Amino acid sequence: MRTFDLAPLHRATVGFDQIADLMDRVLTNDAGSQSYPPYNIEKTAEDGWRISIAVAGFSDEDLTLEVKENALHVTANKAEDTTQRTYLHRGIATRAFSRRFHLADHVKVTGASHENGMLHIDLVREVPEALKPRRIEITKAAPSPQDVIEAEKVN
Numbered sequence: 786m787r788t789f790d791l792a793p794l795h796r797a798t799v800g801f802d803q804i805a806d807l808m809d810r811v812l813t814n815d816a817g818s819q820s821y822p823p824y825n826i827e828k829t830a831e832d833g834w835r836i837s838i839a840v841a842g843f844s845d846e847d848l849t850l851e852v853k854e855n856a857l858h859v860t861a862n863k864a865e866d867t868t869q870r871t872y873l874h875r876g877i878a879t880r881a882f883s884r885r886f887h888l889a890d891h892v893k894v895t896g897a898s899h900e901n902g903m904l905h906i907d908l909v910r911e912v913p914e915a916l917k918p919r920r921i922e923i924t925k926a927a928p929s930p931q932d933v934i935e936a937e938k939v940n
Contacts, residue, residue: 807887822861822882832910836886841902842879848904852894857886857906891916 824838836857840848843861851858860883891913897906 821878821880822884824884829907830909832912834892834908836906836908838884838904838906839902840899840904842877845899848899850894850897850906852888855888855890855892857888857894857908859884859886859904859906 822839824836827835827837829835838859840861843863847861847863849860860881862881863879888908889910892908892910895907895909897904899905
């Protein structure tokens, strides 16, 4: 695998640490551990998304959602099954998992629902009014007394 040195990025920029951290996360090769459980991310509005995670076999009490430091953590721990069962084929995995989704600035989790073996997490970007672009009106400046030349002095 090819490795990239991001040191020049750190030397040439100020305040872009999040971009460098994002590049580090993307370039790390941990794709093998990220295959369970399967999930979808869909865009539901201009500033809205939905993460759907297949959590067949888990109840609401087994699932935990937590947001901290611009990251959404979804974890599941299944209680031990005390009944003795003999499976001919076991294709439904109910092993514990932890999945993390990094959220952009001002992205908030607005709700979560668990139905038909799917965990749906709704997200929306809420930009504060202070950070939204605003239009500045341009007015005509009144001439200053220094700019006015009296006609009598010129002639």
